[in-house]
Amino acid sequence: MALRASTLALACLCASPLAAQEDAAGKLTIELNSVEPEQDNCRMSFVILNGHDVDIKSAVFEAVLFDIDGRVDRLTLFDFGSLPASRPRVRQFVVPQLACDQLARVLINGAQTCETDVARKDICTESIDLKSRLEIEVVG
Template identity: 65%
Template sequence: MPRSLTSLLAVTTIALLALPAQAQEDASDKLTIELNSVEAQDGNCRMSFVVLNGFDSDLKSAVFEAVLFDKAGAVDRMTLFDFGSLPATRTRVRQFVVPQLACDSLGQVLFNGAQTCETDTEASTAQDVCGKALNLRSRIDVEVIG
C-alpha cells in the first residue's frame, strides 16, 4: 500500500475513533431531547424521545409544554410531555401516545417551555437546565424546535 494512502487511513481511523468521545463531550452541561421516532397506533401517534441529562446532578422532574403543528404549519394542539426523573449523565427513552393524531400529519414540535423542572440544586439552575441548556433535535423528518 502506498505510504500516502496508509497515512490517510491512519488519520481517518483516528478521527472516526474520536467521534463518540466528542459527541459525549458535546452533550455535557446540556439536556438533550431527540425525537427518535413516531409510530401510528390505532388512530393515535406514539412519539419516542431519547433524552440525555448531560449534567452532574439528577433532574427530579421535567415536564415540558409542547405545541404540535401539522405539515401545513397550523397548530394541532398543545400538550404536556412529562419526562419524569432523569438521572445525571444517563440516557433514557420516553414514549408518549398522543390521542387522535395521525403521525404522518405531524410537521413540527415546539418545546414552548418547562412546566416543571426540579433539580437537586437551586432553582436558578433548574431554569438553566430546562431552558438555556435545552438541546433539541430530531432523527426523523419532523422538526423539533424550542
C-alpha cells in the same frame, strides 16, 4: 491496508457515543427519535440526555404540535420523569387521535416542571439542545 482502514472505521464507530456525551456536556439534549402509528394514535419516541452534572428529579415540558399545514394541532405536556446526570433515557408518548404522517413540527414551549436538588431552576431551559432524526422539525 484494508485491515487498517476497517480498524480505523471501527474506532470511529466506537468513539461516537463518547463524543456525543462530551458534546452534550452542560446541555439538556432532547431528540425526537421516531414516530410510529398506533391505531388512530401516534407514538413519539424521544432520546434525552442530561449533560449537566446534577440529576433532574422531574422534567415536564409543554409542547405544541403543528400539522403539515402549519396549524396548531394541540398543546400537550410531555412528562420525561427523572433524568439522571450524564445518562441517556428514552421516553415514549402516545398522542391520541394524531396521524403521525400529519405531524410536521414540535415546539417545546418551555418547562412546566423542573425539579433538582440544587437551586438552579434554569437547568431545563438554559442550554437546551433540540434535535430530530426525522423530517419533523423540533424547535424551542
